[in-house]
Amino acid sequence: MPELPEVETVARGLDRQIAGDVIESIWLGSKPEPLKSPAREIAAALRSKKISRIRRLGKHIVFDLEPTANGSAAVQWTVHLGMTGSLLVSKPNTDREKHTHAIAQLASGRELRFVDPRRFGRLSVIEKFSPPGAEPLDISLHDFAALFRGRKTPIKSALLNQKLLSGVGNIYADEALFRAGIRPRRRASSLSHDELRRLHSALKRVLKQAIKLGGSSISDYVDSNGDEGFFQLKHRVYGREGKPCSVCKTPIKRIVIGGRSSHYCPKCQV
């Protein structure tokens, strides 16, 4: 589910709501825990910590925790939402949703709940998190072009490779390729300079617009308030198989690339 715009929306919402709050304690649920770090390490690292800020790096939500007086080092708590994860700020007496795997009790009396039906999400504690790839909203055209040099893989797969770009997912890869007029199966190394320029610009444009609209709510994505996004209304190809292209009316095609469904207009994209 959550790609860069959705994760950005959640992180901004959390920063607005709970930055400055203190995690009094944490409850970690059930057997196959969605944890990268050991449970006791996470619990110990979060207990009594003040959250100085919350932000997005790649598709990760990063909580900066202030060091405590007894000299413990400053650490970060990272949350990856996987396909179906959500982080919700709730009143403590509200019903616990099914598939709630972690709850942080905050000093303000609220709770931060991690809910994830498919359990692909991950929680972890780390000294300083850094995403593996470049930040799509910041990367220069020069560096962007260099990412794809000599790569035989389809451009769609390259866009999804988090070691190249951190944050692009299936929806925004398809939407950016449509806006740039490039077919998803094209070999990454085959793109001309002009195509790379268009893709670089289209990707930033689509991500920024999606952030403005609070992301795409396809099935169960909601932000930290439980509110839906609206960018799904702006999708031109994703999820529109067989429907007419918004530009030329040609039916949108759906193919599978690297195991991921990929949507494009056979006339507008070359």
Place this chain on the structure above:
DNA sequence: ACTATGTCCTGCGAGC
């Protein structure tokens, strides 16, 4: 080093 494929999990909608 790079690329393709399978796997982890649960839920939902389509089709029979």
Place this chain on the structure above:
DNA sequence: TGCTCGCAGGACATAG
């Protein structure tokens, strides 16, 4: 109504 199948925003491990 109720079953089975395919599919779903992601990211890893593994094999070639």
